[in-house]
Amino acid sequence: MPSGGINRAQFLAGAGAVTVAAAAGELLGAGPASATGPRKSGLTYRGVCYEVGAGETPATGWNAARMRADMCAIKDRLHATTVSVFGDGVERLCATASEAAERGLHVWLQPRLGDRPEREILDHLAETGRYAERLRRHGARVHLSVGCEFVLFVPGIVPGDSAVERIENIMKGNFDPVLMQRRLKRFIGRAAAVGRSVFGGSLTYGAAEDDEVDWGLFDIVSVNYYAYHRSRDAYVRDLKPYRRWGKPVAVTEFGTCTFRGAPEQGGMGWDVVDYSKEPPEIKGGLVRSERTQAAYIADVLEVFESMNLYSATLYNFVSPDAPHTADARHDLDMASYSIVKTIREGAAGRWHWEPKEAFHTVAEHFARAGRRG
Template sequence: GADVVFVAGCELSLFMKGILEGATSFDRIGVLMSPWRLLKYTIRKGSFHKRLNAFLSKAVNVIREHFHGQVTYASGTWENVNWDLFDIVSADHYRDVNNDKRYREQLRAYFKHGKPVVITEFGCCTYEGAQDRGGFGWNVVDHGHSPKRLGEGIVRDEQVQVRYMRELFDIFQEEGVDGAFWFTFAMPSYPYDEEPAFNLDTASYSVVRTFKDGRTGGVYPGMPWDTKASFAALGELYDRP
């Protein structure tokens, strides 16, 4: 069978309590995005990178007691991980307007460890301009409105996803990346709606649109989703030699 790789967590500074200040992942994102708050927290508690690596060291020791394959960690680009602990260097590496010119340079830095490099997340939402928002493209939904709706001026465009996907696949192949995983297959929390303002799938990274009303898809009958343009594009890209 295929080799299995153990992924020892994903962006734990955000998704686990105790590495960064904050009761929820959204609180911790707020700390990370505020240089002044992050500086104050670092002065008070010390480097969050040290806490992260201390946890990862303990976790990897336990993992290797029970699992004898390769181990990696799906890191955020803001995390300084001790890659000596792992067999594969992995990063959730999105391209956006802020790192567009430096994306290849940032990617190449992961190769300095002399280990295989895998992109454990990359992706783009399904609207005009989403390519510039990268990993924060989802943040155009008005959660204060009932029901939830898209912000003003959001225009659905499935080809934005396709172009982003193809461009980054080309970069990964040219730079020698060993593997890349699109984020994500489905986002049922952002379901499809015929009314554009309430079509939360537009703000999703998924390659399928999920239905909320019991409908099923036409391409794969019986499934509670239907394919987007990026579904076929992803299949074509993974079929490359």
């Protein structure tokens, strides 16, 4: 067991015996105070996002053995101190969070069930939150995020039967912004109430940059931040308003894709693949550039450190369904935010990952910052 981790046998022996209090008031004692802790220069937590989805094929879906190896790499090779475990499937979320906690990593646990009825999304949140509470009661450092960018993932806030359709409608202006905000506020409130009812630690929500959120409902102010500016001062001006709530500020997603000009595309860098073709093709004659990705990440990390933000988690660790190939037309990894590249090993679906330049840049930054701290 790594130093600072949770012993698996001890955790499993006791976790099932924990009864979560039903009343939110009984659970709030470890809320805001656990989020702040002793302040120091730079980020308090530095890490990466890790998805636990089913994948497009069984070969690229979540796998317990692969996940354990990845958590080891995140802790020992990337030198991260935190990991944001997100996706759907409560068993996958919980197993990954437990592995991360056992290795001594701080954990952000974020259920992200999309394109389902509201009741199912909230039930999925409640079940995940109960497990997060059991982890917390047994010594893990864990925060619960009630979800991410509900405008995109929760049906009914803007028109569209899927997240992709809702993105298209937003970009085309096919929505009522006043009605959208009213619906978003209502669902965020419902999710916050569910989170409070089952989890006694610090609570947050992964907001988009333009979301209007009542941060009084949460202990940590969180933003998914994909902006591009030519100066670091501009990033600081962007992020300063999040401090007005007097709470810890976390960047719960940031990063860029792997081609020249990707940072300017922000959170839409992924939208450069023509999936109408078989196999899918990269559009527009883009040029792969691991250097571009690494340089952008290095710049914004320095901004976050200089502002003494609470946490920054890089999106994303690995994207198994976006493999790298030497053929630029079919190099789907160019449209990926991951800091490792997926390498296919033949027709059987086998694959492995290799670090990109950004992986090494982030690892050096995290190790250096850890020595300072």
